[in-house]
Amino acid sequence: MAFTTIFTRLNVLLTVLLFNTAFFSALFGSILVYRLYQHALCEFDGPRLAAASKLWHFGHMFRVSNHLFLDGLTKKYGKIIRTGPQELTVTDPEVWEAVNKPGSLCIKSPWYDMLWPYVALNSIRSKEGYATRRKRWDDALRISNANLADKKRLIDSAAAQLLRRIEASLGQPFDATAEFYNFSFDLMGEIAFGQSFSLLDSQSYFSQNSPPDLISQGMSMLRYFTPVPWVGRLSFFMAPYFPIITQKWNRALDWAAKVCDSRLQRGVECQESTDAFSRFILSAARDGDRQSLDRQALYGDAFAITVAGSHSTAATLTMMFFELARHPSIQLRVRQELRIAGATIQQSNHNSAQEIIDTSVFDRVPFLDGCITETLRLYPVVPTGGIRQTVNKAVKVGDKWIPPHTVIVIPRWSIGRSDYAFDMPNDFVPERWTVKSHMVHDVRAYNGFGAGRWICPGKQLGMMEIRVLATMVLLNYEFSLASTPRNETRVVDDFQDNFTATPGKLELMFKPIIHLG
Ligand code: HEM
Numbered sequence: 001m002a003f004t005t006i007f008t009r010l011n012v013l014l015t016v017l018l019f020n021t022a023f024f025s026a027l028f029g030s031i032l033v034y035r036l037y038q039h040a041l042c043e044f045d046g047p048r049l050a051a052a053s054k055l056w057h058f059g060h061m062f063r064v065s066n067h068l069f070l071d072g073l074t075k076k077y078g079k080i081i082r083t084g085p086q087e088l089t090v091t092d093p094e095v096w097e098a099v100n101k102p103g104s105l106c107i108k109s110p111w112y113d114m115l116w117p118y119v120a121l122n123s124i125r126s127k128e129g130y131a132t133r134r135k136r137w138d139d140a141l142r143i144s145n146a147n148l149a150d151k152k153r154l155i156d157s158a159a160a161q162l163l164r165r166i167e168a169s170l171g172q173p174f175d176a177t178a179e180f181y182n183f184s185f186d187l188m189g190e191i192a193f194g195q196s197f198s199l200l201d202s203q204s205y206f207s208q209n210s211p212p213d214l215i216s217q218g219m220s221m222l223r224y225f226t227p228v229p230w231v232g233r234l235s236f237f238m239a240p241y242f243p244i245i246t247q248k249w250n251r252a253l254d255w256a257a258k259v260c261d262s263r264l265q266r267g268v269e270c271q272e273s274t275d276a277f278s279r280f281i282l283s284a285a286r287d288g289d290r291q292s293l294d295r296q297a298l299y300g301d302a303f304a305i306t307v308a309g310s311h312s313t314a315a316t317l318t319m320m321f322f323e324l325a326r327h328p329s330i331q332l333r334v335r336q337e338l339r340i341a342g343a344t345i346q347q348s349n350h351n352s353a354q355e356i357i358d359t360s361v362f363d364r365v366p367f368l369d370g371c372i373t374e375t376l377r378l379y380p381v382v383p384t385g386g387i388r389q390t391v392n393k394a395v396k397v398g399d400k401w402i403p404p405h406t407v408i409v410i411p412r413w414s415i416g417r418s419d420y421a422f423d424m425p426n427d428f429v430p431e432r433w434t435v436k437s438h439m440v441h442d443v444r445a446y447n448g449f450g451a452g453r454w455i456c457p458g459k460q461l462g463m464m465e466i467r468v469l470a471t472m473v474l475l476n477y478e479f480s481l482a483s484t485p486r487n488e489t490r491v492v493d494d495f496q497d498n499f500t501a502t503p504g505k506l507e508l509m510f511k512p513i514i515h516l517g
């Protein structure tokens with residue numbers, strides 16, 4: 001009797017198993033056949049397995065950073081590659097105009113849902129709700145005549161602190177990557193939240209669990225999740241059951257939420273003119289814009305501004321100083337240009353640095369600006385991110401039509417280094433942006449701050465931070481690469497594409513410039 005029952009149950013189990021195997025094989029088999037032979041993207045070349053599933057791309061992220069992986073594919077397959085069942089990677093410079101211009105129907109891709117339940121400015125995917133919030137942030141972050149002095153004072157004072165750190169390091173290698181992160185993080189804290197994190201005050205360098213480290217660790221998760229945002233979303237959803245997978249990400253988000261809470265607790269009325277958050281909140285409250293004042297929206301914005309306002313500037317400074325350190329003649333030319341432009345220094349007291357550099361100097365330093373642009377061309381702060389998608393209409397790029405509902409990946413890293421757009425594409429040649437413009441064949445291939453609707457709202461601010469710090473350092477010190485192990489290439493070898501760029505460690509040796517008279 002018992003034997004018959006077991007036998008019957010086994011039979012039922014086998015039948016269910018057989019039925020499921022048949023059902024799922026047919027389902028996945030037909031999906032596979034459709035993706036490989038019937039899909040609208042079949043006309044585009046690319047790796048066969050990429051067309052079958054994004055898991056193929058995901059697998060590669062465990063051994064190579066996405067910017068190099070996509071660069072390899074670009075070299076092999078050309079300007080438009082099928083990198084997923086429903087995804088194209090496009091390196092034709094025309095693509096930016098097609099997806100970003102004001103009338104374009106393209107929206108941000110599902111990647112931007114990664115922050116959910118937070119809804120940051122940059123994670124609003126469609127036009128609805130974006131324009132008003134964007135205008136508020138533009139106003140809050142803008143450098144205007146009214147707040148120029150405030151912003152300049154903060155930047156000068158952070159730059160002066162960094163100079164003191166350099167002074168203290170003389171004779172030994174200076175961890176430039178860590179210190180540029182400290183610099184931009186302290187500034188971002190002051191400018192965005194009216195709160196310094198005092199990283200440049202403290203004795204510790206870029207220590208474990210310091211805010212920049214916390215945020216970098218959180219962002220490092222995006223290295224794996226960017227090609228497959230649904231794996232990211234699934235992992236975040238499962239976080240309560242498997243906290244280990246996403247804990248770095250969640251710690252970074254929690255940190256930004258706490259900074260936001262602390263800003264709100266301090267009240268915003270008294271600091272109207274100084275920090276961006278208070279200006280944003282006051283303007284939203286004045287207009288009764290409840291959507292912008294929603295706590296999940298504010299937490300999202302706090303995280304976005306923290307990352308965008310610090311990592312971008314820090315990465316640009318690191319890579320620019322790396323290039324200037326290994327090209328002493330270029331370093332000398334920038335220094336000479338600054339002197340001719342009238343930039344002067346006050347040696348005795350770096351605290352009063354706000355008197356040192358008059359911002360009008362920056363109208364007369366095209367070569368310094370060329371160095372910044374050249375750095376962003378070679379080492380974009382968003383190397384492959386900024387993913388878009390078409391909606392219900394095809395979009396033309398070059399002579400190709402990108403079908404509706406296609407995800408479009410646009411790797412700045414590869415476009416910026418393309419030989420059809422630039423002469424000597426892998427070399428650092430700032431003159432191509434000044435007197436050697438013939439070395440730029442297609443200026444659209446440069447996209448350092450984004451363009452169109454989603455152009456960076458912190459562009460002016462970021463530029464000012466870099467110009468001020470670079471000027472103060474260049475006028476006070478000569479610098480070269482420290483001769484520590486791997487230091488010649490480590491900053492590039494360890495460069496990671498975590499949506500924002502994370503450069504490797506760079507150590508510099510500084511030597512004071514003696515000023516006569
Ligand atoms: C050298 C400095 C900087 C560079 C190179 C840079 C670059 C960029 C780029 C390329 C994007 C577009 C990303 C995309 O397509 O999704 C972007 C967006 C953004 N940036 Fe910057 N950025 C810099 C500094 C800053 C600063 C200082 C802030 C604020 C304090 C800031 C705030 C933002 C925000 C909020 C966005 C999202 C805009 C949106 O989607 O509407 N950035 N930035």
